[in-house]
Amino acid sequence: MHHPSAAGILLLAVILLAGHFQSHGCTCPTQATVPAAYDGSTVVFTGKVLKVEYHGLAETLIPDSVEVARSLPHESSKGFLDTPMVLKATMLVTNEFKGVKKKDTIVVYTGIRGATCGFKFETNKEYTVYGTTENYMYMFLRIDRKRFRNFSKRGVYWTSICSRTTVAVGMEQTLLNDHVKSKKQ
Numbered sequence: 001m002h003h004p005s006a007a008g009i010l011l012l013a014v015i016l017l018a019g020h021f022q023s024h025g026c027t028c029p030t031q032a033t034v035p036a037a038y039d040g041s042t043v044v045f046t047g048k049v050l051k052v053e054y055h056g057l058a059e060t061l062i063p064d065s066v067e068v069a070r071s072l073p074h075e076s077s078k079g080f081l082d083t084p085m086v087l088k089a090t091m092l093v094t095n096e097f098k099g100v101k102k103k104d105t106i107v108v109y110t111g112i113r114g115a116t117c118g119f120k121f122e123t124n125k126e127y128t129v130y131g132t133t134e135n136y137m138y139m140f141l142r143i144d145r146k147r148f149r150n151f152s153k154r155g156v157y158w159t160s161i162c163s164r165t166t167v168a169v170g171m172e173q174t175l176l177n178d179h180v181k182s183k184k185q
Helices: 006-023 034-039 063-070 075-082 145-149 169-184
Strands: 043-055 086-098 105-111 126-131
Touching: 034 169, 043 105, 043 169, 063 075, 086 126, 086 169, 126 169
Parallel strands: none
Antiparallel strands: 043 086, 043 126, 086 105
C-alpha cells in the first residue's frame, strides 16, 4: 500500500489554499480610460503620502453614526467597526487636476483586505490618485448603500486598485494634462 509523502501532502495543501485565497481576491472591471476615470472621480491629483494608518470602519464614519452602526442587528458587522479594515493615507497635493488645490493636505481611504481591492500606499511615495467620496465599504456593515452615505465622513476620499490610481506618476500626469487641455478646447 502506497502512503502519500509529507511533501506531497504539503504541495496539495498549498494548491488548495492558493485556490481558496484567489477566489476571495479583488475582481475589477477593465481599467477605465483617463477621460472616464477623470469624469467618474470627485478628485484627481498627484500627491505625496505623509502618513499611513490602519483603522476599523468606525474611523470612516461620522462620530454620531458610530453608535448607530454598533446597534445594527448583524453581530458579524460589529467586528468590522474596530478591526483594521481600511488604510488611511494623509497626502500632500503636489499637482492638482480636479477637486483639490496644490498644497492641500487630504485624507484618502482604501480597503486593506484582498476582496476590498485596496491600494497599497506607502509613506514618502508619490501617487496619482483618482478618488471619490463614495465609501465602498458599506457591504461589511450589511446596510443599504444609500443609508450608509448618511454615516460616512465628509471631506475624505476613497480609492482602490480598480481606479486608475497609480505610482506611475509621470506617465499618468502626461495623460491627465493632455485630457485636461482637450476639455478646455
